[in-house]
Amino acid sequence: MRARLFAAVASGLAMLAFSPGDTFAQSKYDVGANDHEIKVGNILAYSGPVSSLGIIGKIEAAYFKKVNDEGGINGRKIKFISYDDAYSPPKTVEQARKLVESDEVLFIFNPVGTPTNAAIQKYMNTKGVPQLFVGGGATRWNKPAEFPWTMGFQPNYQTEGRIFAKYILATKPDAKIAVLYQNDDLGKDYLKGLKDGLGDRASLIVAEESYEISEPVIDSHVVKVKASGADTFIAIALPRVAAQSIRKVSELGWKPLFILSSIGASIGTVIRPAGFDNSQGIVSTVYLKDPSDPQWANDEAKQKFDDFLAKYAPDADKNDYFVVYAYVISQTMVKVLQQCGNDLTRANVMRQAANLVDFRPDMLLPGIAINTSATDFAPMKDMRTARMQGDRWEIFGDILSGSAP
Incomplete structure (x- = not known):
């Protein structure tokens, strides 16, 4: 009897010892992630000739705040670090190095601009750091054999x-x-x-x-x-x-x-x-829903978009294409991180980004979906x-x- 009682107590103590950390017990991390945080980098033009693109980063920051307020990704909060490159390739290189080597982000998400991303593509791939969901439609983002750490997003x-x-x-x-x-x-x-x-x-x-x-x-x-x-x-x-x-x-x-x-x-x-x-x-x-189109007036997904803006970005113009774009791409990034589970390595981030099957963020048009694979880094190919x-x-x-x- 005493032996059985001792075994039961020991078992209970073991459960108590491991239960608080069970969520992260088998976690894998690269620099930029831990039990509490995921560091996400971003680069786009808040100034310069295309400064109107700056709204993208503001909406992304707002969306990640929403995610954090709701508990984060598998218990981890997103730390979003966004820098201005003024749509200048040399500045983009500088900011990418800062994010990777000083801020030590897990990956760079939705860096915006075709010439600017071209300037950092080799660097990101040499470093083995994901350059994920590039904000630009060049075909060079869909070359997984040559650039396995770079993936596009929109129809090219x-x-x-x-x-x-x-x-x-x-x-x-x-x-x-x-x-x-x-x-x-x-x-x-x-x-x-x-x-x-x-x-x-x-x-x-x-x-x-x-x-x-x-x-x-x-x-x-x-x-x-x-x-x-x-x-x-x-x-x-x-x-x-x-x-x-x-x-x-x-x-x-x-x-x-x-x-x-x-x-x-x-x-x-x-x-x-x-x-x-x-x-x-x-x-x-x-390929995105137009928030001003009355056909979406009673659309549940569009209502979620409206509710998000009302709470987290009340001054944003919901009729701005780039506001809708930022919302959709942020939802897609969250989906990838959710799929990563407790394996927050750079390799797994890319693996999960290349494993999206008929994913439909709220503001994509009906009939259009996001699909990727290890040999296809072009998430969308259809438009209206x-x-x-x-x-x-x-x-x-x-x-x-x-x-x-």
């Missing part, structure tokens, strides 16, 4: 360019196309996708005009492409240039089929400043076409895939 620019081509060939097969594009990997990827999609009809392009992101105004470029005789105008532009393009086309009295890249289609930072009257009929591509009608984007047509043949 070549995908969108091919969708533009499909739309033009279906609706205006004899178009005379003029393209205004940013003179870097961002613009060139769009242009390549457009030409690939046009195939043997690429001769429909009658003008290609590039601009530098540092140019304060691009009016002369729009005047030049109009003079080409084009009746179809594609503006590949971030918000500032997109708004300038819309205003200048209207000022010139030019009435082309106007196609605007999704990265410059925000109602809050582009359409409203450019003028709704000037923007009617513009066509773009979308939309036309500016009144004060919102009106979706039309079927889901289009711009996947390479």
